[in-house]
Amino acid sequence: MPNSIALGIPGVRIAPGDHLCAFYRGLAERDKILIPYLSEGLRRGDKCICVVDATDPEVVLTALAADLDLGPYLSSQQLDVQRSSDTYLREGRFSTPLMLDFWDQAVGGALAHGFGFTRAVGEMTWSLRQMPGVDELIGYESKLNLFLPRYPQVILCLYDLDRFSGAVLMDVLKTHPKVLVGGIVFDNPYYLEPDEFLAIRQ
Numbered sequence: 715m716p717n718s719i720a721l722g723i724p725g726v727r728i729a730p731g732d733h734l735c736a737f738y739r740g741l742a743e744r745d746k747i748l749i750p751y752l753s754e755g756l757r758r759g760d761k762c763i764c765v766v767d768a769t770d771p772e773v774v775l776t777a778l779a780a781d782l783d784l785g786p787y788l789s790s791q792q793l794d795v796q797r798s799s800d801t802y803l804r805e806g807r808f809s810t811p812l813m814l815d816f817w818d819q820a821v822g823g824a825l826a827h828g829f830g831f832t833r834a835v836g837e838m839t840w841s842l843r844q845m846p847g848v849d850e851l852i853g854y855e856s857k858l859n860l861f862l863p864r865y866p867q868v869i870l871c872l873y874d875l876d877r878f879s880g881a882v883l884m885d886v887l888k889t890h891p892k893v894l895v896g897g898i899v900f901d902n903p904y905y906l907e908p909d910e911f912l913a914i915r916q
Contacts, residue, residue, distance in 0.1 A: 719758065719831075719868075722750030723897050730831070732868045733859055734899065735890040737883075739876050741768060747894065748835060749777045751870060755833040756787050761824035763834040764795045765802065768874075771795035792829070794820070798840035808840075808847035810854040814861055821865045832867040839877055852882070853915065855889035856908045870894070 718727040723746075728734065736747050748764070752774070755762040766774055774795050778784060787793040801816055802808055821832045841851040858869060873886055887893065887904040888911055894900075906914070 720754050721894070721899070722752070722754035723747065723894075726894070726897065726899055728868055728892070728899060730866055730868065731862050732892055733862050733871075733890055734868070734892045734894050735871045735873055735886050736894040737873055737875050739874065744768070744837070744872060744874065745777055747870075748774065748837075748872065751833065751835060752778060752793070753781060756782060756793060759792075759830070761821075761827075761829035761832040762787075762793050763820055763824075763832060764793075765798055765834075765836040766795065767798040767802075767837040767840045771797060791827070798837070802836070802840045803843070803845060807845055808850055808854075810847075810850045810857060813854060814857065817858075817861060817869075818864075821867050825865060830866060832865065833870070834867065835870040835872065837872045839874060842877060852885040852889060853912065855886065856906075856911045859889070859891070859908050 718729050720726070721728050738744050738747060752762050752764060756778075764771075764774060775784060778793075784793065802813060804816075805812065817834065821834070824832045838851070841848045855871065862869065871886075871890065873883065875883070878886070884904075887902060888906045891902055891905045892899055893902045
């Protein structure tokens with residue numbers, strides 16, 4: 715496995731096992747991150763798992779289809795774009811154990827089907843809905859750091875700066891070792907290891 719892989723944004727590389735949060739404003743900026751990230755992964759042969767919330771999967775597929783013939787990627791199940799309602803909120807609520815189980819099955823299943831690497835991405839605005847369990851968001855983000863080393867993968871979490879409060883975004887920073895903002899990936903000095911972060915929150 716290489717020490718680093720291209721994120722999709724020119725000049726930006728990430729390492730296997732990275733858990734990144736990306737900050738942006740609005741759907742146009744989201745797609746400047748999301749579409750290159752997925753396109754690069756498809757070209758590399760990565761399994762690409764994308765969960766969107768603010769738009770339907772068809773919007774993402776249409777954007778990807780502008781530069782790629784998606785037929786082979788969809789037929790081989792290399793590309794999997796889903797709604798938040800079918801993943802994060804698939805039982806009408808959010809549950810950290812259920813979502814970690816979803817990723818375990820999805821990423822482990824990709825490996826079992828011959829994909830050597832998985833790049834996942836989730837749009838996190840689902841957590842702003844008035845639904846049971848959404849208050850688990852930050853604890854879930856911290857526990858994802860314990861899941862990352864289990865498989866050859868990276869996970870990118872998308873946060874719209876216009877939608878989330880400053881308090882939530884500070885906690886987001888504490889749970890992501892790396893941050894993507896303005897087209898640059900930074901090592902995050904505010905990051906806390908899961909044991910430390912979860913102990914503080916108890």
